[in-house]
Amino acid sequence: MADDFLSAHAGEIATASKRISPFVRHTPLLPDSLDSGLLIKPECLQVTGSFKARGAFNAMLRLTESQPSLAGVIAVSSGNHAQGVALAGRTLGIAVVVVMPEDSNPAKVAATRALGAEVVIDGVSTLNREDIVRQLAAERNLHLLHPFDNWDVIHGQGTAAAELFADRPDTRLVVTPVGGGGLISGTAIAAKSHDASTVVIGVEPETAADAAASMASGRRESLSSPPATIADGVRTMAIGERNFEVISERRLVDGIVTVTEREIAEATVVAWERLKLAVEPTGALPLAAYLAGKLPESSLTALLISGGNASRSVMAEIFRTAADEPHVGGEDATRA
Amino acid sequence: MADDFLSAHAGEIATASKRISPFVRHTPLLPDSLDSGLLIKPECLQVTGSFKARGAFNAMLRLTESQPSLAGVIAVSSGNHAQGVALAGRTLGIAVVVVMPEDSNPAKVAATRALGAEVVIDGVSTLNREDIVRQLAAERNLHLLHPFDNWDVIHGQGTAAAELFADRPDTRLVVTPVGGGGLISGTAIAAKSHDASTVVIGVEPETAADAAASMASGRRESLSSPPATIADGVRTMAIGERNFEVISERRLVDGIVTVTEREIAEATVVAWERLKLAVEPTGALPLAAYLAGKLPESSLTALLISGGNASRSVMAEIFRTAADEPHVGGEDATRA
Numbered sequence: 184m185a186d187d188f189l190s191a192h193a194g195e196i197a198t199a200s201k202r203i204s205p206f207v208r209h210t211p212l213l214p215d216s217l218d219s220g221l222l223i224k225p226e227c228l229q230v231t232g233s234f235k236a237r238g239a240f241n242a243m244l245r246l247t248e249s250q251p252s253l254a255g256v257i258a259v260s261s262g263n264h265a266q267g268v269a270l271a272g273r274t275l276g277i278a279v280v281v282v283m284p285e286d287s288n289p290a291k292v293a294a295t296r297a298l299g300a301e302v303v304i305d306g307v308s309t310l311n312r313e314d315i316v317r318q319l320a321a322e323r324n325l326h327l328l329h330p331f332d333n334w335d336v337i338h339g340q341g342t343a344a345a346e347l348f349a350d351r352p353d354t355r356l357v358v359t360p361v362g363g364g365g366l367i368s369g370t371a372i373a374a375k376s377h378d379a380s381t382v383v384i385g386v387e388p389e390t391a392a393d394a395a396a397s398m399a400s401g402r403r404e405s406l407s408s409p410p411a412t413i414a415d416g417v418r419t420m421a422i423g424e425r426n427f428e429v430i431s432e433r434r435l436v437d438g439i440v441t442v443t444e445r446e447i448a449e450a451t452v453v454a455w456e457r458l459k460l461a462v463e464p465t466g467a468l469p470l471a472a473y474l475a476g477k478l479p480e481s482s483l484t485a486l487l488i489s490g491g492n493a494s495r496s497v498m499a500e501i502f503r504t505a506a507d508e509p510h511v512g513g514e515d516a517t518r519a
Numbered sequence: 520m521a522d523d524f525l526s527a528h529a530g531e532i533a534t535a536s537k538r539i540s541p542f543v544r545h546t547p548l549l550p551d552s553l554d555s556g557l558l559i560k561p562e563c564l565q566v567t568g569s570f571k572a573r574g575a576f577n578a579m580l581r582l583t584e585s586q587p588s589l590a591g592v593i594a595v596s597s598g599n600h601a602q603g604v605a606l607a608g609r610t611l612g613i614a615v616v617v618v619m620p621e622d623s624n625p626a627k628v629a630a631t632r633a634l635g636a637e638v639v640i641d642g643v644s645t646l647n648r649e650d651i652v653r654q655l656a657a658e659r660n661l662h663l664l665h666p667f668d669n670w671d672v673i674h675g676q677g678t679a680a681a682e683l684f685a686d687r688p689d690t691r692l693v694v695t696p697v698g699g700g701g702l703i704s705g706t707a708i709a710a711k712s713h714d715a716s717t718v719v720i721g722v723e724p725e726t727a728a729d730a731a732a733s734m735a736s737g738r739r740e741s742l743s744s745p746p747a748t749i750a751d752g753v754r755t756m757a758i759g760e761r762n763f764e765v766i767s768e769r770r771l772v773d774g775i776v777t778v779t780e781r782e783i784a785e786a787t788v789v790a791w792e793r794l795k796l797a798v799e800p801t802g803a804l805p806l807a808a809y810l811a812g813k814l815p816e817s818s819l820t821a822l823l824i825s826g827g828n829a830s831r832s833v834m835a836e837i838f839r840t841a842a843d844e845p846h847v848g849g850e851d852a853t854r855a
Binding site for chain 1: 544547549550552561563564566568626788790791792794795796797827830831832834835838839841842
């Protein structure tokens with residue numbers, strides 16, 4: 184039964200919230216200045232600068248319970264999952280190896296190394312990284328921690344929305360980015376178990392619209408080539424199996440909206456001007472959909488800003504381009 | 520007696536907190552990721568994007584009580600005070616005229632106009648703006664609301680520190696930017712009335728070190744020419760008389776620290792990377808002093824980040840320059 188599925192997973196999210204609470208932050212829920220019906224859940228203020236720390240801590244705390252003799256953990260990640268796993272490993276005393284594509288955001292690579300993880304990057308691409316990580320895991324007897332297709336990770340990511348609904352139970356629409364589907368799966372479980380009529384929308388780049396295609400076809404669709412998008416956190420080729428089950432099969436997500444690269448870049452700058460937050464392009468996806476008028480009407484909308492780990496060079500380029508163009512509203516002009 | 524002075528003004532800050540509470544935000548107090556002894560009070564998340572809304576609302580609410588037939592208010596401001604006064608005027612139904620120097624941050628000029636204020640800018644310089652505003656005030660019978668040399672404004676600005684000490688009474692060192700001295704005066708009164716041993720430090724650019732000179736000489740020193748600094752919120756020529764009384768004569772401020780333009784720019788970028796906040800160069804002054812190792816040792820330090828209203832072009836230039844240089848620590852690398 185759908186209700187059994189939902190209540191069981193919602194219970195796991197509640198347990199995850201307690202499990203990870205000593206290690207992660209209950210991020211504040213911020214009002215918007217221009218729209219009293221808009222709330223911001225800024226996971227850029229989370230430890231490691233993104234929500235990924237939630238899933239990493241939940242999964243790795245579970246591993247220390249179930250596998251006390253664990254040799255280490257290996258992860259494949261474009262960046263934020265890597266930082267979450269690295270911080271959890273350092274905190275919990277677990278060795279961590281991270282496989283990252285060569286085109287990863289340098290700030291995220293440096294941050295992962297600084298957190299004590301071993302980073303494997305030479306010759307790694309978005310296409311071959313899954314194979315490389317499986318090979319290394321077998322060779323070195325490491326536990327492979329998937330960034331999104333893992334129930335413990337999904338339950339951990341769902342704790343952000345659980346906080347949101349605890350703080351503002353009257354939230355009627357919640358919006359998140361969609362890459363592999365970890366965040367939106369956990370969010371959808373938290374939202375629908377809170378109130379079945381809560382609307383859940385995912386946002387992905389037009390150039391990486393595999394989740395939208397999967398919902399449309401009812402099958403798990405993959406991109407044919409690595410997507411070209413500045414939103415480097417959602418360059419996954421397909422959503423995961425467990426994520427597809429939650430999003431599409433169980434119909435816990437109401438829709439997927441796509442945005443253009445220009446809308447993403449503009450939203451990243453507007454996040455600076457209007458929200459006064461450092462948001463990476465991936466984190467700006469929900470705001471991009473909001474600004475483009477692509478979200479359904481709602482009495483109270485919450486945008487889940489997933490992270491803030493953009494590199495200096497990416498930000499320099501985004502600001503340079505934005506400064507040359509006429510502003511597209513949303514300034515702090517009428518902050519109140 | 521010093522204690523009478525302190526307790527009377529602290530009482531006014533407590534009254535101001537109640538008076539302005541329907542109109543301003545109690546900003547969150549954020550932990551730092553690298554230093555557990557460091558707290559961030561992000562007034563960039565305040566309405567209008569800076570603490571200035573606090574003093575503006577307090578002073579204009581007092582005016583509506585004392586002068587119910589008021590024709591309007593005129594203010595001179597490089598930007599953030601203007602936005603605070605404009606928002607308070609719009610909210611309270613008071614006409615507002617703002618005189619801004621021609622070299623003002625365009626984002627701040629646009630924001631002030633968008634809030635419904637009349638902006639006078641043609642021919643206005645940092646040198647002549649005080650004269651122009653007095654002339655207009657006399658001609659049009661407007662009440663001149665000084666941006667810092669005004670007790671109601673000082674009491675309003677002090678409400679930020681009052682929130683800080685209410686949230687974390689164990690704060691031992693509080694650090695603010697210094698321009699005309701409104702924020703640090705209110706902060707010092709709040710800090711010393713909370714606990715006389717609390718240390719209060721102000722930070723100003725090396726190129727605008729009039730407050731440091733005034734503390735050193737024991738007289739109110741003025742700059743000889745408008746200072747060249749990217750911290751456009753502290754381009755004042757001298758601190759105010761009331762501010763000088765609090766800072767120097769009453770010895771409620773323990774020291775003034777100066778930072779270089781490069782330290783300010785770097786701190787603005789580090790605020791993005793490490794704090795995940797949109798901070799304007801002026802708001803980054805306390806962080807610049809912290810990163811440069813110029814603050815005294817303390818068990819718990821709070822940096823008051825005054826605002827986040829930087830223009831796109833300023834941010835593009837700061838990020839472009841920073842991206843070309845080796846990073847000076849403080850990345851989110853080891854966020855925990």
